[in-house]
Amino acid sequence: MTKAEYDITDPESIIGFARRLKGHTIKELTGETGQMWSMTVSSHKGGFGKALEELYFQIHPGNDEGVPDFNEAKLELKSCPTLEKNDRLVAKERIVLSIINYDKLVEEDWEGSSFLKKNGNLLIVFYLHEDKVSVIDLRVVLTGNWKFPEEDRLIIKADWERIQAKVKAGKADELSEGDTLYLKACTKDAFSRINKKQPGSLRLAKQRAFSLKQGYVDSIIERIRLKDQEIDLRDMVVKHPNELKRKTFEQLVTDRFRPYLGKSMETIIKELGITYRPEAKNFNALVTNKILGVEKKAIEFNRADIIVRSVLIDEKGKLEQSISFPAFDYNILARETDWEVSSIREMFERKFFFVVFKLRDDGTKELNKVLFWSIPYEDLAEVEKVWKETTERIRQGRYEDLPKIRENRVSHIRPHGRNAQDKVRAPDGSMVKKQCFWLNAKYIEEQIKEVALLVPRQSRLPISKKNT
DNA sequence: GCATGATCATGC
DNA sequence: GCATGATCATGC
Numbered sequence: 001m002t003k004a005e006y007d008i009t010d011p012e013s014i015i016g017f018a019r020r021l022k023g024h025t026i027k028e029l030t031g032e033t034g035q036m037w038s039m040t041v042s043s044h045k046g047g048f049g050k051a052l053e054e055l056y057f058q059i060h061p062g063n064d065e066g067v068p069d070f071n072e073a074k075l076e077l078k079s080c081p082t083l084e085k086n087d088r089l090v091a092k093e094r095i096v097l098s099i100i101n102y103d104k105l106v107e108e109d110w111e112g113s114s115f116l117k118k119n120g121n122l123l124i125v126f127y128l129h130e131d132k133v134s135v136i137d138l139r140v141v142l143t144g145n146w147k148f149p150e151e152d153r154l155i156i157k158a159d160w161e162r163i164q165a166k167v168k169a170g171k172a173d174e175l176s177e178g179d180t181l182y183l184k185a186c187t188k189d190a191f192s193r194i195n196k197k198q199p200g201s202l203r204l205a206k207q208r209a210f211s212l213k214q215g216y217v218d219s220i221i222e223r224i225r226l227k228d229q230e231i232d233l234r235d236m237v238v239k240h241p242n243e244l245k246r247k248t249f250e251q252l253v254t255d256r257f258r259p260y261l262g263k264s265m266e267t268i269i270k271e272l273g274i275t276y277r278p279e280a281k282n283f284n285a286l287v288t289n290k291i292l293g294v295e296k297k298a299i300e301f302n303r304a305d306i307i308v309r310s311v312l313i314d315e316k317g318k319l320e321q322s323i324s325f326p327a328f329d330y331n332i333l334a335r336e337t338d339w340e341v342s343s344i345r346e347m348f349e350r351k352f353f354f355v356v357f358k359l360r361d362d363g364t365k366e367l368n369k370v371l372f373w374s375i376p377y378e379d380l381a382e383v384e385k386v387w388k389e390t391t392e393r394i395r396q397g398r399y400e401d402l403p404k405i406r407e408n409r410v411s412h413i414r415p416h417g418r419n420a421q422d423k424v425r426a427p428d429g430s431m432v433k434k435q436c437f438w439l440n441a442k443y444i445e446e447q448i449k450e451v452a453l454l455v456p457r458q459s460r461l462p463i464s465k466k467n468t
Numbered sequence: 469g470c471a472t473g474a475t476c477a478t479g480c
Numbered sequence: 481g482c483a484t485g486a487t488c489a490t491g492c
Contacts, residue, residue, distance in 0.1 A: 284486090323485090324484080324485070326483070326485095327483080404472080405470090405472080414472065415473055416484090418474095418476085418483085419474065419475055419476095420473075420474060420475090
């Protein structure tokens with residue numbers, strides 16, 4: 001094997017050397033064929049990253065806190081699996097950055113944080129994910145240097161500070177991915193069994209790491225590809241970073257809605273200058289976008305993996321409909337035994353943005369309130385129960401007998417196809433109706449009530465009622 | 469009034 | 481053409 005040709009002290013040299021990977025595999029560029037590199041990413045999660053370090057860059061970085069992989073060049077090496085989806089390159093998962101040291105975190109400030117020292121300047125190698133291919137045969141599709149741009153920096157700083165605040169409050173054990181926007185405190189499969197001491201409480205907390213949300217990684221891919229092209233502001237809620245100097249993103253969004261709260265739809269569409277088509281099922285979404293000041297979809301919401309939902313409550317404040325998620329794959333659920341890494345957990349831990357419309361006594365609708373919401377810690381444990389029941393019953397072939405709404409106060413399973421003929425293959429080979437997880441209407445109704453009209457509450461943890 | 473199953477409308 | 485979000489319909 002030839003010596004890697006780059007200057008380890010010069011970031012530009014390293015980034016340039018990484019660029020040569022594009023379109024190639026590690027085997028092609030290093031000639032390495034050793035048996036130990038026949039491992040796949042499915043069996044060895046960090047396998048590709050390891051090969052990248054040892055074979056291509058020929059470095060052996062340590063694990064010191066706040067020290068990037070290329071210490072002299074102040075550059076941290078990351079790799080990320082991607083998938084091609086509708087002709088678009090998207091991240092397969094989040095990018096995990098440094099492990100959170102709860103004791104040190106509470107002593108730090110953002111500018112001097114070990115997080116920023118280690119991750120402030122990233123070199124990311126994106127490869128095309130394949131299940132059964134050796135790590136040295138995986139193809140690199142994109143490489144690039146990533147420093148958090150000004151437009152993201154204040155949001156990420158607020159995220160870091162929110163995580164820090166929760167740890168300071170002795171709630172490291174209640175950290176949730178839905179707490180924050182772009183940067184999150186994630187668990188990893190192996191982490192879930194490691195319990196750590198935390199500074200503000202005697203309760204142990206799961207080991208977590210800072211990571212970039214999947215939607216944020218998608219936006220990195222997009223922005224690396226665009227190079228220095230102007231960012232299109234038409235779908236950005238925040239038109240200039242300065243808007244975030246005095247308020248958080250959540251406050252800014254809520255403020256945009258404030259002038260319209262309590263007003264009838266008729267008045268709102270008149271003020272916004274849009275055509276009244278109340279029969280359109282996406283009408284609420286059109287109104288939402290217009291108020292946010294975006295054309296199609298708020299880019300920040302995508303980056304933060306936020307689920308936007310408009311819901312309707314009746315005159316008495318009752319939520320008529322439960323809230324659906326995408327249909328699940330019976331085969332995937334049948335294989336899931338670890339809640340920490342289940343696809344369902346990730347879905348439920350996301351942040352929601354609810355736009356609440358209310359029926360008035362005269363039958364017209366008004367915009368009632370908006371709120372950011374993420375599932376409280378103790379209620380996620382209820383979803384875990386539903387998930388556990390569901391996976392077990394699927395394994396037993398009880399496809400028509402999955403947890404019903406009365407079985408749990410938070411979530412249930414119900415059909416969700418285009419019609420009754422919309423079926424998919426179950427693990428035993430039979431064709432069964434598409435179904436999905438739902439958030440119970442009654443539960444969401446209570447959660448929405450917790451938030452008073454006009455008062456945005458970001459990280460409120462409502463008191464949970466016991467399961468009946 | 470609620471649980472449950474079913475379907476519609478739109479955008480990608 | 482299909483997935484997804486939103487909503488309807490029926491029966492107890």
